[in-house]
Amino acid sequence: MRLSLPLTLLLLGAWAIPGGSEDRAPLTATAPQLDDEEKYSAHMPAHLRCDACRAVAYQLWGSRSEPGETSHRPRTQ
Numbered sequence: 001m002r003l004s005l006p007l008t009l010l011l012l013g014a015w016a017i018p019g020g021s022e023d024r025a026p027l028t029a030t031a032p033q034l035d036d037e038e039k040y041s042a043h044m045p046a047h048l049r050c051d052a053c054r055a056v057a058y059q060l061w062g063s064r065s066e067p068g069e070t071s072h073r074p075r076t077q
Contacts, residue, residue, distance in 0.1 A: 038045045044052045 032048065034045070
């Protein structure tokens with residue numbers, strides 16, 4: 001299997017970096033520990049509001065329609 005030139009240069013460049021990845025601490029992420037009230041509540045806990053707003057905004061941004069597109073749903077009466 002033949003590697004492309006940019007990929008080969010990238011691999012050689014990463015190998016030649018002093019220190020490499022051995023000096024870095026591994027990244028870890030854990031979910032917050034929620035109590036029963038927070039876990040089963042329909043309301044967002046105050047300490048998670050910023051993260052929740054970002055998540056909702058990300059979902060809305062990804063689902064937006066292209067400019068000029070409109071939803072042609074029939075109105076229900």
